[in-house]
Amino acid sequence: MSDDQQATHGTWRERQKQQTRQIILEAAKELFETLGYGKTTIRAVAKYAGVGVGTVMSHFKDKASLLSAALMGDWEQLLAQVAATTPPEADYRTQLLHAAKIFFEYYARRPSLSRNLLKEALFSLEVQGPELRAMDQAAREIGVRALRAAQERGEIRADVDCEVMHLALFGEYCFVCIIGLGQPKPDPDQMVAMLESVTDLIVRGASPAPPDQR
Amino acid sequence: MSDDQQATHGTWRERQKQQTRQIILEAAKELFETLGYGKTTIRAVAKYAGVGVGTVMSHFKDKASLLSAALMGDWEQLLAQVAATTPPEADYRTQLLHAAKIFFEYYARRPSLSRNLLKEALFSLEVQGPELRAMDQAAREIGVRALRAAQERGEIRADVDCEVMHLALFGEYCFVCIIGLGQPKPDPDQMVAMLESVTDLIVRGASPAPPDQR
DNA sequence: GCCAAATATTGAACGTGTTCAACAAAAGAA
DNA sequence: TTCTTTTGTTGAACACGTTCAATATTTGGC
Numbered sequence: 001m002s003d004d005q006q007a008t009h010g011t012w013r014e015r016q017k018q019q020t021r022q023i024i025l026e027a028a029k030e031l032f033e034t035l036g037y038g039k040t041t042i043r044a045v046a047k048y049a050g051v052g053v054g055t056v057m058s059h060f061k062d063k064a065s066l067l068s069a070a071l072m073g074d075w076e077q078l079l080a081q082v083a084a085t086t087p088p089e090a091d092y093r094t095q096l097l098h099a100a101k102i103f104f105e106y107y108a109r110r111p112s113l114s115r116n117l118l119k120e121a122l123f124s125l126e127v128q129g130p131e132l133r134a135m136d137q138a139a140r141e142i143g144v145r146a147l148r149a150a151q152e153r154g155e156i157r158a159d160v161d162c163e164v165m166h167l168a169l170f171g172e173y174c175f176v177c178i179i180g181l182g183q184p185k186p187d188p189d190q191m192v193a194m195l196e197s198v199t200d201l202i203v204r205g206a207s208p209a210p211p212d213q214r
Numbered sequence: 215m216s217d218d219q220q221a222t223h224g225t226w227r228e229r230q231k232q233q234t235r236q237i238i239l240e241a242a243k244e245l246f247e248t249l250g251y252g253k254t255t256i257r258a259v260a261k262y263a264g265v266g267v268g269t270v271m272s273h274f275k276d277k278a279s280l281l282s283a284a285l286m287g288d289w290e291q292l293l294a295q296v297a298a299t300t301p302p303e304a305d306y307r308t309q310l311l312h313a314a315k316i317f318f319e320y321y322a323r324r325p326s327l328s329r330n331l332l333k334e335a336l337f338s339l340e341v342q343g344p345e346l347r348a349m350d351q352a353a354r355e356i357g358v359r360a361l362r363a364a365q366e367r368g369e370i371r372a373d374v375d376c377e378v379m380h381l382a383l384f385g386e387y388c389f390v391c392i393i394g395l396g397q398p399k400p401d402p403d404q405m406v407a408m409l410e411s412v413t414d415l416i417v418r419g420a421s422p423a424p425p426d427q428r
Numbered sequence: 429g430c431c432a433a434a435t436a437t438t439g440a441a442c443g444t445g446t447t448c449a450a451c452a453a454a455a456g457a458a
Numbered sequence: 459t460t461c462t463t464t465t466g467t468t469g470a471a472c473a474c475g476t477t478c479a480a481t482a483t484t485t486g487g488c
Contacts, residue, residue, distance in 0.1 A: 013454055019464065041444060050467040057446065059466095113226055115337070121390050160415070168412040171389030172382060178336050198382040201374070202416055227484055231436065255474060266438040271476065 021059050024049045028070040036112035037067060064120040068131050071117055075135065078106055092150035093203055100173060100195050104188035107181060115181045122174065143170060165202070172198045235273050238263045243284040251281060251327035276324045278334040282345050285331060289349065292320055306364035307417055314387060314409050318402035321395060336388065357384060379416070386412045 027049035031040045042063060044051045058106035060066040081098045090098070107114040121132050147162040156165070172195060241263035245254045256277060256375040260267045275282040296313045304312070335346050361376040370379070386409060394405035 011455075013464095013466075016454090020466085024420070042446085045445080053446090053470095054448085054468050055466080058468095063445065119333070122336075123329070123396065125336055164411045165415060167389075167408070168386060168415050171386050171412065172335055174392070175381075175385030178388070182337065194381070197375070197378045198385065200380060201382050204418075225485075227434095227436075231483090234436085256476085257474080267440095267476090268478085269436080277475065289454095327430050336458070 020049075020055065020194075024051065024056055024059055024066075025070050028066050029073075032067060033110065033111055037116040038112065057107060060203075064116065064124075067113065068117055068120055071113060072131055073107070078102060091153075091155050092146055093199060095146060096169065096199065097192060097196055100176075101188065101192050104177075104180065104186075104191045107177065107191075108186045108188045110174060111186050114177075114186075118174075118177055118181060120180075139170065139174060165203055168202055169199065172202070223376075234263075234265060234269065238265065238270055238273055238280075241282050242280050242403040243287075246284055246327055247283060247324065252326065256280075269324045278330065278338070281327065282331055282334060285327060286345055288320070292316060293352075305367075305369050306360055307413060309360060310383065310413065311406060311410055314390075315402065315406050318391075318394065318400075321391065321405075322400045322402045325395060325400050328391075332388075332391055332395060336392075353384065354380065355428070382416055383413065 024045065028040075028045045031048060035044075042056055043053055045066070047057045049056070056066070060069060082102050084100055085102070086095050121135075124132065136213055144168040146160050147156065147165055150156050151158065151160070151162060156162070176191050176195045176198075179194070180186045180188075238259065242254075242259045245259055245262060248254075249258075256270055257267055260270045263270070270280070274283060290335070296316050299316070300309050300312055335349075338346065357380040358376050361370065361379055364370050365374070365376060366371065370376070390405050390409045390412075393408070394400050394402075
């Protein structure tokens with residue numbers, strides 16, 4: 001339903017606008033992937049899309065927003081892939097590392113774009129566009145839900161606050177991304193290994209064995 | 215010795231160069247603190263320092279480098295303050311939070327500059343100037359040393375890798391900085407609280423109580 | 429003191445992201 | 459239809475970071 005709704009929604013004018021938006025997005029994606037973020041200019045995107053420079057800017061707040069919008073499709077695909085391939089029976093540690101691996105491999109395939117998207121995401125947390133905000137929210141909900149499920153399964157002590165734990169794990173994930181994407185040639189395996197080691201540190205603290213003597 | 219050495223070292227020309235560098239740095243610091251990072255232009259710094267634009271660029275790779283060089287003094291002062299006020303008897307958790315509080319309070323005092331310095335630091339890890347590289351190295355050494363000391367005191371289990379633990383704590387520290395500085399009005403107390411909660415999660419895993427059943 | 433090599437300094441020029449007043453085209457009212 | 463209002467589109471203009479060929483100054487050898 002949302003397909004038809006989006007395609008034929010509103011007046012002629014609105015549809016036209018959505019179409020130019022789409023054209024711009026496709027041009028942007030093509031150029032970003034070919035040239036990388038830095039070497040892609042707004043002018044080039046505009047020319048490639050066959051519109052004026054101002055049109056691009058009227059559809060997207062700035063270059064970084066254009067990037068995040070252009071990668072939205074990829075992102076949803078990744079989420080779907082994670083949802084489809086995550087073993088439902090596994091413990092949360094395995095699930096986390098599985099999901100992370102999928103993302104890291106994508107990052108390694110598009111280092112320049114990922115780097116800049118990460119930068120945009122991390123440094124606009126409170127001023128960010130709706131796309132990134134939604135992504136952040138989604139990650140939080142999925143993460144916390146998974147942790148609570150694990151908690152009910154007895155993998156996590158009852159006194160552990162799942163929101164805090166998600167924050168901690170998410171923080172480590174971001175940190176690994178920063179370090180990994182800072183490398184000239186990001187190595188997903190190395191990134192997974194790094195995330196694994198710090199996760200294990202946290203896991204032991206979250207595991208049911210009660211640290212009763214201080 | 216290093217004082218005199220630096221002040222009277224080399225030829226007349228080298229001293230002259232160091233002096234213009236110093237003048238530029240002071241101008242930059244003044245303008246950065248008054249206007250914030252975004253509203254301070256290189257041209258303005260050059261004019262304020264009474265030199266040409268090219269001179270500024272010949273002394274500093276780019277605007278971000280100028281910022282980090284301008285804040286170097288503050289940074290060293292902070293490190294000294296941390297060294298002077300950290301209770302040597304306290305456990306490492308208390309020491310970490312104490313140091314973090316000092317830094318967070320500084321960040322809150324200069325949100326714009328801190329934000330941009332953090333960005334520069336995190337996204338140039340492999341291409342960064344000598345200052346930031348040295349800072350990173352110093353943080354690592356101090357952190358790992360403190361952790362090993364705590365390990366010998368029995369606060370940390372022997373099987374925990376202090377390098378990994380430092381990585382984890384440092385990652386959480388950076389994450390708290392990102393989140394905290396993303397806020398319109400960074401609140402150091404809130405940041406400390408956040409770091410405290412995630413640190414506690416890690417601490418329990420690192421504490422001697424052996425989680426012997428998986 | 430004089431000259432050539434070395435180098436610090438300079439600002440005009442360039443490329444790029446972003447803005448904005450003007451324009452064109454559709455929507456809605458008459 | 460015709461007029462007014464609304465709004466998507468446009469590219470010239472602007473501001474800023476950055477570059478670089480030209481200039482000014484110092485150095486070191488004679």
